[in-house]
Structure formats: structure tokens, C-alpha cells
Amino acid sequence: MSSDPASRGPAPQWEPTDTDLRDAQITRFAGFVAERHGVEVDDYHSLWRWSVSDVGAFWQAVWEWAGVRSVTEPGPALADSTMPGAVWFPGARLNYVEHVFRHSRGDETALLRVHEGTENVGDTEITEMSWDELRGQVAAFAATLRAHGVGSGDRVVGYLPNIPEAVVAFLATASLGAVWAACGQDYSAPAALDRLGQLEPKVLVTADGYRFGGRAHDRTEASAQIRDGLDSLVLTVLVPNLNPAADTDALPATTPARITWAEAVSELAELAPESVPFDHPLWVVFSSGTTGLPKGIVHGHGGVLLEHLKSLALQADLSADDTLFWYTSPSWMMWNYQTSGLLVGATVVCYDGSPSYPEADSLWDLAARTRATVLGTSPGYVLACVKAGAEPAADHDLSTLRTVGITGSTLPASSSLWLSEHVGASVPVMSISGGTDVVSAFVGGARTVPVWPGELSAPYLGVALAALDEGGHPVVGEVGELVVTEPMPSMPVRFWNDPDGRRYRDAYFDMYPGVWRHGDWVTITDRGSVLMHGRSDSTLNRHGIRMGSADIYQVVERIPEIAEALVLGIERDDGGYWMPLFVVLDPGAELDAVLQERIRTALREQLSPRHVPDDIIVAPGIPHTRTGKKLEVPLKRILQGADASRAVDPSAIDAPELIDWFVRRSR
Numbered sequence: 001m002s003s004d005p006a007s008r009g010p011a012p013q014w015e016p017t018d019t020d021l022r023d024a025q026i027t028r029f030a031g032f033v034a035e036r037h038g039v040e041v042d043d044y045h046s047l048w049r050w051s052v053s054d055v056g057a058f059w060q061a062v063w064e065w066a067g068v069r070s071v072t073e074p075g076p077a078l079a080d081s082t083m084p085g086a087v088w089f090p091g092a093r094l095n096y097v098e099h100v101f102r103h104s105r106g107d108e109t110a111l112l113r114v115h116e117g118t119e120n121v122g123d124t125e126i127t128e129m130s131w132d133e134l135r136g137q138v139a140a141f142a143a144t145l146r147a148h149g150v151g152s153g154d155r156v157v158g159y160l161p162n163i164p165e166a167v168v169a170f171l172a173t174a175s176l177g178a179v180w181a182a183c184g185q186d187y188s189a190p191a192a193l194d195r196l197g198q199l200e201p202k203v204l205v206t207a208d209g210y211r212f213g214g215r216a217h218d219r220t221e222a223s224a225q226i227r228d229g230l231d232s233l234v235l236t237v238l239v240p241n242l243n244p245a246a247d248t249d250a251l252p253a254t255t256p257a258r259i260t261w262a263e264a265v266s267e268l269a270e271l272a273p274e275s276v277p278f279d280h281p282l283w284v285v286f287s288s289g290t291t292g293l294p295k296g297i298v299h300g301h302g303g304v305l306l307e308h309l310k311s312l313a314l315q316a317d318l319s320a321d322d323t324l325f326w327y328t329s330p331s332w333m334m335w336n337y338q339t340s341g342l343l344v345g346a347t348v349v350c351y352d353g354s355p356s357y358p359e360a361d362s363l364w365d366l367a368a369r370t371r372a373t374v375l376g377t378s379p380g381y382v383l384a385c386v387k388a389g390a391e392p393a394a395d396h397d398l399s400t401l402r403t404v405g406i407t408g409s410t411l412p413a414s415s416s417l418w419l420s421e422h423v424g425a426s427v428p429v430m431s432i433s434g435g436t437d438v439v440s441a442f443v444g445g446a447r448t449v450p451v452w453p454g455e456l457s458a459p460y461l462g463v464a465l466a467a468l469d470e471g472g473h474p475v476v477g478e479v480g481e482l483v484v485t486e487p488m489p490s491m492p493v494r495f496w497n498d499p500d501g502r503r504y505r506d507a508y509f510d511m512y513p514g515v516w517r518h519g520d521w522v523t524i525t526d527r528g529s530v531l532m533h534g535r536s537d538s539t540l541n542r543h544g545i546r547m548g549s550a551d552i553y554q555v556v557e558r559i560p561e562i563a564e565a566l567v568l569g570i571e572r573d574d575g576g577y578w579m580p581l582f583v584v585l586d587p588g589a590e591l592d593a594v595l596q597e598r599i600r601t602a603l604r605e606q607l608s609p610r611h612v613p614d615d616i617i618v619a620p621g622i623p624h625t626r627t628g629k630k631l632e633v634p635l636k637r638i639l640q641g642a643d644a645s646r647a648v649d650p651s652a653i654d655a656p657e658l659i660d661w662f663v664r665r666s667r
Contacts, residue, residue, distance in 0.1 A: 012450035086487035103345030116353025139271035152177030161210035191651035278302030296496030307490035320345030326376030360388035413454030561589035581613035
């Protein structure tokens with residue numbers, strides 16, 4: 001299947017080789033589609049067009065190609081295409097966990113546990129968990145849950161770092177038809193309770209703490225607070241992550257029952273995943289919750305199974321030969337996505353620690369030591385490596401690495417090119433963009449499509465992506481609202497505690513009834529790639545010309561003295577418009593007249609003279625959501641005079657103390 005490279009626009013920084021085109025799983029899938037469904041495709045984009053013009057047939061093909069199993073006749077792939085409320089495989093009964101262990105490979109490695117090391121590079125502890133060990137622990141933990149009355153539809157929650165025990169607990173929960181949800185331990189106890197407390201869980205799985213940046217962070221007190229705040233609990237399980245001798249005395253009180261992880265997985269048992277309907281809840285993931293109680297987004301077994309098989313096997317070209325290492329946390333949907341690497345038999349890396357400790361390039365060192373073939377990180381980390389003068393390929397053995405994945409925000413073209421130059425020109429940089437809402441990506445890369453610097457290569461198969469202008473008309477080569485015009489199986493089953501579906505409809509279907517509006521601002525190029533411009537609700541509308549905040553950051557954050565930036569467009573009551581740029585300086589830097597002029601000149605020459613800021617202001621830091629997104633909309637409201645207590649929930653952000661600084665700027 002050819003890549004159909006277009007001559008228009010910038011030259012690709014990576015192009016698939018003949019070997020890539022021949023051996024990619026997506027090429028084999030295209031052959032399967034031609035043979036089984038009589039659909040001939042010449043390249044990725046013709047396959048994509050078929051996948052969104054005959055959605056039911058496409059997902060039926062994914063089901064058949066991946067060998068998805070149902071104990072009953074599954075029925076039509078897409079029985080009702082109405083959004084919201086599409087009906088997929090109405091007769092199916094299956095279980096996500098059954099499909100994980102179809103790829104069980106005995107004593108081969110399923111999970112790698114990686115703990116942050118000391119101040120000495122290369123001192124990180126790495127241990128293996130085989131597929132047999134994983135299966136045994138999942139079966140044993142499921143038996144423990146069952147013995148405490150956990151059954152289909154009950155909730156089990158985790159307050160855990162990114163460790164193998166989180167994967168085991170999730171799989172055991174899902175095998176029973178129970179529902180999983182988790183928060184990383186960087187969340188405070190109140191913030192975790194805001195999320196997990198909505199679910200009225202029966203079981204809490206927690207750890208005594210985690211490591212980050214050279215420090216051990218004890219979380220026994222926070223764990224006790226969470227346990228005491230969950231009246232529905234019948235069992236708490238303690239994982240001794242920091243102190244191997246930690247026991248349940250760290251969680252004082254007599255109720256509910258308390259056991260250690262060793263006790264929870266001590267009994268031999270058989271794993272027997274319970275078959276459930278296609279849309280039976282698998283997990284609940286939460287929105288950032290910066291302006292109110294976080295939304296609990298419910299995804300089903302079948303939808304996640306199909307979407308992740310497609311995304312990981314076809315788009316990422318992941319197989320049992322791969323080791324997947326995505327830097328993430330159980331608070332973020334990328335943890336769920338990475339865990340699904342097990343669906344294709346890949347080895348998954350669970351890293352508990354900082355990507356930049358003890359050195360800026362420590363993540364590359366870990367990639368080398370784990371022999372990662374697919375490494376996922378963020379634009380912020382890449383930029384930090386650029387500024388630190390890191391040389392990943394020169395200093396580390398990255399010979400196994402064949403893909404770098406990027407998500408979390410927009411990757412500037414300069415950072416993308418840096419990766420090619422300093423990691424390897426033969427390693428494609430596959431940026432992806434999607435969301436917790438679909439626990440996957442709408443747009444990203446594929447092994448058969450070129451990579452253009454600063455662009456995402458193509459819409460994912462089965463994603464009917466379009467950009468709509470202000471009149472609601474599809475546009476190419478112009479900025480528009482990102483919409484999805486056909487259903488995806490991993491769109492939410494529902495929101496938690498949303499009995500009439502109103503919150504769900506309002507979140508995605510209020511602007512364009514029957515069409516999913518995601519809230520991102522994008523440009524689809526005439527060669528099918530996509531440029532991301534940031535959230536559409538934080539658009540900078542200067543003199544009638546719209547600009548995305550991501551475009552500003554790509555220019556400003558390349559300046560060596562700037563550690564981070566935040567730009568806001570503030571509509572004033574008198575009809576005026578104020579556009580301040582807040583900058584966090586690197587140590588030793590000073591925002592003098594020379595640096596201010598360099599910032600203004602860079603924006604004027606590289607972006608737009610209309611979007612040079614009115615003021616450049618040094619800030620002590622930029623607050624983010626817990627998943628790393630800048631707090632643009634709440635801070636805009638605060639600077640417009642909104643009550644900070646109503647505009648943002650401090651427990652949902654990484655540095656709540658910074659809010660007071662921005663409040664003072666509004667006066």
C-alpha cells in the first residue's frame with residue numbers, strides 16, 4: 001500500500017521505506033479488506049476514506065482481522081449510527097481481559113517495573129513480570145475481590161503510581177465485569193475523593209507512596225483520608241511501593257477490612273473472565289475538573305477493545321515483538337492506552353518516577369535500558385531536552401527504538417526536526433491528538449504515511465474528521481472546529497451520574513446536533529495532514545483574525561531564556577481587547593527591554609504582527625491541569641474579574657498557589 005506522498009507543502013522529515021510499506025500491519029489489513037470485503041485501496045488515505053464512508057463495514061473488518069471473540073452472535077457492527085447513542089454489535093458478549101490473555105506467552109515478559117533511581121545515572125531498578133506471573137496475579141486478585149462481594153457493575157478504585165500492581169488490579173476488576181477507576185498519587189486526598197468518591201466503590205487499592213525527582217513521597221496519610229472518605233468500602237488493599245515492609249498498620253482503623261498486596265494475590269486461582277455486553281462499563285476516566293466536579297466518562301469493554309486494537313496494531317504498528325514505554329500516570333488516559341499494549345502481546349513498561357531525574361535525558365536512558373521500541377513523551381519534555389543540549393542517540397543505545405510518540409500538546413516543527421536529528425532520521429515522530437473522551441486519538445501517524453514537521457500525519461482510520469468554519473461548513477487549508485461526523489465505538493457509553501444524558505449531550509453535541517464537536521481548533525491540509533492550534537474555547541481573536549495559543553507557544557518557548565509561556569485574550573467590558581503574554585524565565589534570565597523586543601520580533605516575523613502581545617509579564621509559574629494542560633480558560637475568566645473560587649478548583653491543578661498571583665493581576 002503506497003504512502004501517496006504529496007509534493008505540495010514542506011518536505012517530509014520522514015518517509016516510509018519499501019520495507020515499511022510492505023511489512024506494516026496496516027498493509028496486511030488493507031489486503032485483508034480487499035480479500036474479505038472486495039474493497040481495493042491504493043494508499044492510506046483511500047483506506048481512510050472507505051473506513052469513514054462505510055463505518056459499519058470498517059469496524060466489522062477490524063473485528064474479523066483482530067479475531068475478536070464473542071460467546072454469542074454479535075449482530076451487525078453498527079446497528080444504529082445516531083449520535084449520541086450509536087449501537088455497536090448489539091448481540092455481543094465478550095471481555096477485554098480475555099483478549100489480553102489470548103497473547104499470553106508463558107515466561108516471556110509482559111510488564112517491566114521501573115523505579116526511579118538515585119542521583120547516579122543508570123542506577124534505576126528494573127524488574128520483569130512474565131505473562132504467567134501476570135495471569136496468576138490477576139486471577140488471584142480477582143478471587144480476592146470476589147470473596148469480598150465484588151461482582152459485575154461494582155466499582156474498584158486505585159490511588160496508585162504507575163506500577164504493575166495498578167495493571168493487575170485493573171485487569172482483575174475488569175475480568176469480573178466490575179468497573180475500574182484510578183488517580184495517580186500526585187493528586188491530593190480531596191482531589192482524589194472528588195473523582196473516586198462519585199463512584200461509591202467497594203474496594204480501594206492504594207500504595208504507601210511513590211518516587212519522583214529524587215524524593216520519596218509518602219502517601220499513607222492521604223490514603224487513610226481517602227479510605228475514610230469512602231463510606232461504601234468493604235476492603236482496602238495496601239501496596240508497599242516505597243517500603244517493602246509496609247503493612248496495614250499504616251492505615252489505622254478497624255473498618256473496612258485491610259489487607260496487604262501480598263495477601264491479596266497469595267491464593268492460586270483460575271482466571272475466568274465474565275462475558276459482558278459490548279457496552280458494559282470497563283472503566284471510568286475523569287475530565288480535568290478545573291471548573292467543577294470532574295466528569296466521570298464511562299467507556300465500554302467492546303468499544304475500548306476495538307478502538308485500541310485498531311490504534312495500537314494498525315496506527316502504531318505495535319505487535320508482540322515490541323516494548324511500549326509511554327511516560328504516563330494512572331490519572332491520565334495514556335495509562336489506559338499504554339496498558340492496552342497487552343492486547344497485541346507487547347511488553348509494557350511501568351515507570352514510577354520523573355523523566356528528567358537525575359539528568360534531563362534520563363527518559364532516553366530508560367528507553368535504552370528497557371530496549372523500548374516505541375517511546376511516548378510530551379512536547380514539554382522534548383523542549384527541555386533541546387534546551388539542555390541533550391544528545392539522546394549519541395549518549396544512549398537507542399538501536400531498538402523505531403517510533404517516538406508525542407501527545408499532551410502541540411509539538412513544534414523545530415522540536416520534531418530536533419528529534420530526527422538527535423534521535424534518528426529513521427525513527428518517525430508520530431504525534432497524536434485525541435482525548436480522555438474517546439480514550440484514544442482522532443489523528444496521528446501510521447507506518448505508511450510520511451511525517452511532516454509540526455503536523456500530525458493523518459486522521460485515524462474510522463475517524464470521520466472534519467474542520468468546520470464559523471458557518472458550519474467543512475474547510476480544507478483553513479482553520480476550523482474539529483468535529484467527528486460518524487460514530488466511533490469508543491465514544492463514551494455515558495457520563496457517570498448523568499441519568500438523562502444531558503451533560504453528555506451538552507459536552508459534545510450542543511453546537512452541531514448529531515455531530516461530535518471536540519473543542520480543538522485545527523487545519524486539515526490538502527495532503528490530509530492536520531495542524532493543531534489549541535483549544536477553540538481559548539482562541540485569540542485579535543482584530544477579527546483568529547490565532548491558536550499553541551501557535552504562540554511554538555514561537556515563544558523556543559527562545560532560550562523562556563522556560564514556559566501563557567497567552568490569554570481578554571475581552572474587556574468597554575469593548576477593548578487585552579492580550580497579555582506571561583513568561584516563566586529560566587534561572588538567571590531577566591526580562592529586560594532587549595529580551596522583550598526579541599519576543600515581539602519573533603512573533604511578528606514568524607507568526608503574525610496582529611498577535612504581538614500588549615504586555616509581556618514575568619510570572620512565577622504557569623498552573624496546569626493534572627494531565628499537564630495549561631489553565632488557559634479559567635485564568636482568562638479570573639483576569640476578566642470572575643471569582644477565583646468559582647472559576648477553578650484548586651485541587652484539580654498542579655500548583656494552586658499560583659492562582660492567587662493571577663488573581664492579583666486582575667485587580
